[in-house]
Amino acid sequence: MDIRTQKTFEALFALEDIRETLRQTLPNITNSEEEHSIKEGVNRVRKILDDIEKGTGIPEVRKIAGTIDIRSREETHINIQPIQAAGRLTPEARKALIAYGDGYSTCDACRKPFRLDKITSPPIAPFHEQLASFVNMDVARVVPGARRGFQAVASTLVNKGDSVVVSSLAHYTEFLAVEEAGGIVREVPLDEHKLVTADATAEKIEEIKQETGKLPVLVMIDHFDYQYANEHDVKGIAKVAHQYDIPFLYNGAYTVGVRPVDGKDIGADFVVGSGHKSMASPAPSGVLATTEEWAPRVFRTTQMTGDLTKRKFGVKEVEMLGCTLMGSTLIGMMASFPAVRERVNNWEDELKKSNYLINGLLAIDGSRVVSEYPRKHTLSKINTSGNFDIIAQEHKRRGFFLSDELSRKGIVGEFAGATRVWKLNTYGLSWEKVRYVVDTFHDIADKYKLQINKENNSNGNK
Numbered sequence: 001m002d003i004r005t006q007k008t009f010e011a012l013f014a015l016e017d018i019r020e021t022l023r024q025t026l027p028n029i030t031n032s033e034e035e036h037s038i039k040e041g042v043n044r045v046r047k048i049l050d051d052i053e054k055g056t057g058i059p060e061v062r063k064i065a066g067t068i069d070i071r072s073r074e075e076t077h078i079n080i081q082p083i084q085a086a087g088r089l090t091p092e093a094r095k096a097l098i099a100y101g102d103g104y105s106t107c108d109a110c111r112k113p114f115r116l117d118k119i120t121s122p123p124i125a126p127f128h129e130q131l132a133s134f135v136n137m138d139v140a141r142v143v144p145g146a147r148r149g150f151q152a153v154a155s156t157l158v159n160k161g162d163s164v165v166v167s168s169l170a171h172y173t174e175f176l177a178v179e180e181a182g183g184i185v186r187e188v189p190l191d192e193h194k195l196v197t198a199d200a201t202a203e204k205i206e207e208i209k210q211e212t213g214k215l216p217v218l219v220m221i222d223h224f225d226y227q228y229a230n231e232h233d234v235k236g237i238a239k240v241a242h243q244y245d246i247p248f249l250y251n252g253a254y255t256v257g258v259r260p261v262d263g264k265d266i267g268a269d270f271v272v273g274s275g276h277k278s279m280a281s282p283a284p285s286g287v288l289a290t291t292e293e294w295a296p297r298v299f300r301t302t303q304m305t306g307d308l309t310k311r312k313f314g315v316k317e318v319e320m321l322g323c324t325l326m327g328s329t330l331i332g333m334m335a336s337f338p339a340v341r342e343r344v345n346n347w348e349d350e351l352k353k354s355n356y357l358i359n360g361l362l363a364i365d366g367s368r369v370v371s372e373y374p375r376k377h378t379l380s381k382i383n384t385s386g387n388f389d390i391i392a393q394e395h396k397r398r399g400f401f402l403s404d405e406l407s408r409k410g411i412v413g414e415f416a417g418a419t420r421v422w423k424l425n426t427y428g429l430s431w432e433k434v435r436y437v438v439d440t441f442h443d444i445a446d447k448y449k450l451q452i453n454k455e456n457n458s459n460g461n462k
């Protein structure tokens, strides 16, 4: 959706808000000053809509947008922030946030068997089915963040002292989930390309078996890690895990919602995704999907009864603590889902843009890409200690000079002050914006007399 359409949508929404206030207040208005100010508000929104039509309205929109919690960064800037890109909400999700802000607003039509994933109005039950088929698994639940997916699986499978195999680039939340269950994390070392391989995973499993006399109870690997966004051989690793009869958890925090994910093809027993990282959804949200085989264990229902009252709690799922996401978090996720389901098909183009930008940076003498290259993700880590950081040493603003230069040109999101090793993300930026970012970096390089090799901008040296 282009910015103009989005603005129109937002202004319409603000207008709707004012209309609602009018509807509620008008019959009681005795105070002509109040009436006047409401009418003035309506006129202001009308003017914004006119301005948008003429293409002149953005600053005015920002004023009113502030009142309905619209962030100004995406309206007036190009944001290359590394972890926010694919979690940014669609206008539909923004609308859902307000409409379903009340926590139990999803529960009006909750009928027997009284569980979130069984509610059909709004269509939460079909959404769960769509989520499962989106990642080609059998059963799915929404969870408050990928970390709660790890937690549910670890709590189900891991007993005190059990080993769990993770990558040595695993996210800290995987460690916490295992720790909480009483398990011990064992990391697979990286190879020289900073990748986790199937062979290294097999060696680690053998090592654990030798040392403890027991096999690990779970292998949990990030498809793309959070450090470099390098792609790890999840399919090969799942195969190894299964050769030992160990279940495999696929961490798709950086994939589910941005590129196609086929859990069955990968050989995953569990697929975990993050709504606020990669599914244009409000935080905290995520998905845990599994197979028919594992669903009865990880989504087991309670056996508890009240000792005095003999109450039973029906089909409430233990690991989900009954129900998980409610209100606007869930409806926001659902509102973005049609767009998310569609956008995964654009992944190849997203990768072209990512590589275009990285190549543009590599063309500046002294740049290096720390992530694997060519890029297989839109998140990348780069090293500019050989160019921008040298300028920073002499500059009166030190490391902040680069952020100053970028934000002067409307580019934000890099870690302010970081001119050595830093991350950026191109996800969702149009070609026009990506080209503009590259041109801006080149302009800054020119200004500070750095060498640019425009013909040879595919230098991928590490």
Ligand SMILES: Cc1ncc(COP(=O)(O)O)c(C=O)c1O
Binding pocket: 144, 145, 146, 147, 148, 171, 173, 222, 224, 225, 226, 251, 253, 254, 273, 274, 275, 276, 277, 285, 286
């Ligand atoms: C690789 C990876 N896994 C898991 C997580 C946790 O995701 P969530 O915030 O949805 O719990 C993150 C968050 O940054 C991550 O980078």
